[in-house]
Amino acid sequence: MAQVLEFKLPDLGEGLTEAEIVRWLVEVGDVVAVDQPVVEVETAKAMVEVPCPYGGVVTARFGEEGTELPVGAPLLTVAVGAAPSPGGTAAGGAQEAAAVTATDAGESPRADTGPAQAEGSGNVLVGYGTGAAPARRRRVRPTAPAGASAHTSVGSDAAATAPPPAPGAANGHRGDGPVPVISPLVRRLARENGLDLRELTGSGPDGLILRADVEYALRAAAAQGRPATATQPRPEAVPAPSAPAPLPASAAPGETRIPLKGVRGAVADKLSRSRREIPDATCWVDADATELMRARAAMNASGGPKISLLALLARICTAALARFPELNSTVDTAAREVVRLDRVHLGFAAQTGRGLVVPVVRDAHTRDAESLTAEFARLTEAAHAGALTPAELTGGTFTLNNYGVFGVDGSTPIINHPEAAMLGVGRIVPKPWVHEGELAVRQVVQLSLTFDHRVCDGGTAGGFLRYVADCVEQPAVLLRTV
Template sequence: MSGQVFTLPDLGEGLTEAELVRWLVAVGDAVAVDAPVAEVETAKATVEVPSPFGGVITELHGAEGATLAVGAPLITVSSGAAGSYVEEERAGSGNVLIGYGTSEAPPSRRRRTAARAAASATTAAPVTAATPATTAAPESAPEMPPVPASVVASRSGDRPAVASPVVRRLARDSGIAVEELAGTGPDGLVTRADVQAAIAAATTGAATVGTVAAGKAAAGESAAASEATAGDRRTGLPIRTRVPITGLRRAVAETLGRSRTEIPEATTWVDVDATALLALRDTLPDRPGILAVVARFVVAGLARFPELNARVDTGRGEILHLDGVNLGIAAQTERGLVVPAVAGAHRLGMRGLDAEIRRLTLAARAGTATAAELGSGSFTLNNYGVLGVDGSAAIINHPEVAILGMGRILPRPWVVDGEIVARHIVQLSLVFDHRVCDGGTAGGFLRFVADCVESPTSAMADL
């Protein structure tokens, strides 16, 4: 039976690698054309990768948690599959990716996946891991004594340990370092029985034949033990966990770091009386969100101050003023801060902006926002008031040149016609790239938006 190797496809948007979050299949599973086989995380979103081949999976290339480059082998599918899959393979949809974000699978497929996982746990089918991930045992894992040296065996050369995802999980949950075990399966594969033997040996102290894994030099082990004992060198505190900077978090870190390095930014802010805005919003049909109302004022302000809707081309020494607005909306998600953009925001009214902002926010939090939506903004609006804070000097979302922030709206004492009264006050802050404009332009834009918030009826009549 010959096999077809499916490589990690081009993920678009200049992405060159992805982290393998989890396998959705196991060796021996039958897979249909376009059926998802793995879930990967890119710098933009979480993606389910479908197989372009139908057949039986004979090999999984890579361990959960590993980073794979575009074009690297992902799975091997046998071409001598059952007839039901051969038909689909010949039809071939031609699809490479289902799309950014993990879509909800039909319940029947989830049940089949769970059944396959249970079967895999029973048979412990071996899987070759091209790049095994070393993951610390979760805090809930039981405290296990060290595995006796007699359980650990040497491996030939620098070949990494190999085991199925089920076996790796069993070892991780039990505090066993699977890469230090000698496999008894074909070609030295680590099997479920090997891990169970190591668990029993660690618990009872029983000894078996073996030596410490090759490649673990005494000096290296001594250094690792010393680091674990000494903890952080600067503070002397113990290190509780190590969190790799990967996927979306790494992309955010690179973008914000580049923003701080390249952009000479300045910040200006103003306290605004939003009482009239709240009153007007309550009279509008469908009661659009406050963010949508402010977004409409922002788009109008950018039409009057186009310097803030621009890019800086450092290579050519030019400032590019953009024709139209893709309004980015900063959204906090479980995976980190993302900024999906309302495409063509200058062509939308208040209701259209409200609908798009709600859709994009939900998509961002569900991880289904597309790469285009996450990387096409020309100006960002950040409502950090939802975090319970009043003000912030935000970081510009590179390569944009400005970001407007809005704090929470609170009743505060305010002077109106010489009298101190309670009004609903919000702080607006604008961070801008001083290369594209000076304080006069930035202040004029901020004042325009503030005046619209304070006199929304008059502003809407002019828009």
């Protein structure tokens, strides 16, 4: 006889106490294997796929996509301990699977299906670049064991028996099947703007709808002065309310209220805490980066992996921190002690579709320029794919912020709590500069250092920044520490 086991949201580490359901990877009636990911959740640190420790048939799910659950709350139940029946389900999950099969046949909707689930929408996955292939593949549900019916997995029977698309499908109408979309963010963007995804033709592989496709449709609708909705929402997907939903009591006409939750909420909390606790100060200096740019060009012309400018700046940072270790520290407010750290875990600011994140390069002081370049590239790709782990987003001891990529010269950033300092780098642009006693056009960059005044005074901070500027102006200075 099958035993129904309840799987609860596990402790995800890093002191996290809750998570938001972004996307269900299984449906009621699906057969799952041990350690198969069943749901994708977003914590205050990162996206996480949660694997189920049981193998069997999913008999129930708890929580809509977009719902926040505390650690320990039920996620789903699984019927285990029985062989799949000819109908494709274990004995304990036969009724639930039958209900799902009936739904696919069009008999009745599932009881737990809300608007978000009916549309297959998620909540806050990062978008991808225009025309790019998806960085994360769609998960294919496992095939049922031998002898199991095609009705074991929701959607698998529909895919197997669905008729070929009508001739008009290529022009927008897609029928009743799921719409292929690159990420849940695209579904949310379309849903919030009243855009029917079935009216779009995707520009991605196999007609995959990209974020750029949705944004183009919204711009086209705005240019024509009409609503973005090409057709009314399908009644089976979005039940029509009996009356317009009233505005929240705190919202005024013309306002849009965006909840501070997930990564955005975590960033807000951290920045607020930094501003409350850290008495920060900023100093800055202009530096002639002409020789640094020439050195990088020479490195890349010699063959081998290309060296990024960020990697060279990181190498300069680690050399400067070796001379001024006060800035590689944190403050224990409870003990009223400055804690100096002997390892440099270098964070770097990365802007993504989900907001600002700070991936961390572990033991940056032990890496050369090639290794730093490779690690920056790996972490940046993971950040844009929403695939950074909590461990890759925590534990930094010093942050490098290259805000020059936004086309600005200077900034006074908020320190990444609980670190003690952040180096900011502006854009490198040609400017008039006195070089060897004569006016010349040189590649100039503004460097800024925001530091915790509790860990050091201005003399130490100024010495650190001046050493960084000297290395930028004369990269050969780094040879002393190679």
